[in-house]
Amino acid sequence: MTRKFPKTVTKAIKGHTNLNEFDTIRLWVAAGGRCEMCNDLLTESPLTFEPLNRAERAHIIGQGGPKAPRHHPIDSELKADQIDNVMLLCFDCHHEIDRRSTDPEFSVEKLQAIKRQHEERIWYLTDLKPKRTRIVAFTTNIQQNLGEDCTQQTTSLSFREMRDAVMPDFFPDQGDASRLAFRPTTPESPEHWSELRKSIKRKWERLDLEEIEHLSIFCLGKMPAVAYFGRLVGSTTTLRTMNVQVGGPVRWRDASQVADDFSFELDPPPAHLNATNDVVLCLSLSGLIEDRQFRQAVPADAPVIHLRTPEGHRHKNFLIAKKQLGEFRRAFSHTLSLIQERFGQECRIHLMMAAPTPIVFEVGRQHQAHHPTLLLYNCISQQFHFAFTLEPA
Ligand SMILES: [Zn+2]
Structure with missing residues (x-):
């Protein structure tokens, strides 16, 4: 899609529109100095990489009489020199859209969409914060x-x-x-x-x-x-x-996109104490963990507590916003305190996790030295197996 051509030709074609000076600058900035069709850089020779102005300003709705590409009896004159009607293109792309001006692929609407998408992308990329x-x-x-x-x-x-x-x-x-x-x-x-x-x-x-x-x-x-x-x-x-x-x-989505009825729900911890002070905590977040998945691996009388997501939101991709991560941190910390209150400082928590990895990562970060000991389990084919004890921080 690239080729070198004499500067004289460039100059002649570039004079095609009468954008004022500021609109010309705006067009260059909006296009990022690149062809709005093929994304080629328009300020250097594709062969020698030397500085060269290869840009052409192409009308979407053609100007210059009924034979102009994509001519319109009224808009051709009205929009002739408006920035919205002009694309910054390389020679090849300009030639292509005018040669195939009756092709639906290069209709006014299609070209407007191509211009808009290119300029949105450039805006997004150049809007990066320097952090x-x-x-x-x-x-x-x-x-x-x-x-x-x-x-x-x-x-x-x-x-x-x-x-x-x-x-x-x-x-x-x-x-x-x-x-x-x-x-x-x-x-x-x-x-x-x-x-x-x-x-x-x-x-x-x-x-x-x-x-x-x-x-x-x-x-x-x-x-x-x-x-x-x-x-x-x-x-x-x-x-x-x-x-x-x-x-x-x-990417994290905006907090407003989280459903209003989303929350982390805790089963109330059972009232009775068991002999070993072993407690099973299931993070039933991306799926519901069932007793049969861990029973063989934990003390028989260990009570089971679930921290859950609401049923309609319990699936693998429920986590979409950072706000939910913050809510999880609070819910998890509250759960650990509650278990500790009920079962004492010496209790051990057998932790089963059906949760997205950002939440699992937070489990490790949130677990403090004063919290009960956490025994971590790995799930293989729906069955939990003891992995190791997470030592206090
Ligand atoms: Zn091009």
């Missing part, structure tokens, strides 16, 4: 039981999607994420979890936090590992927990 953030991508593989086989499914996060999710509030401070990726291949065992925690700690400590202004953290992987990572990160750093949904990283 810089380090994107941290935390991933572990996920173990899945598929029939007889136990396989490790590798997970990854695309930098492009993470970058889009942090913008426009922040701009990445480097061309890729700091990746904390873990792919242990051993079957789950105490040694497996111990090795995994060691390598998470090692990689986290290798990040030079003094050089980093701000962190944007994306997590995907085994729940206990994500909670452990949250514990390591704690509250010492300036950071944002970012959202990862089933399809990948997404």
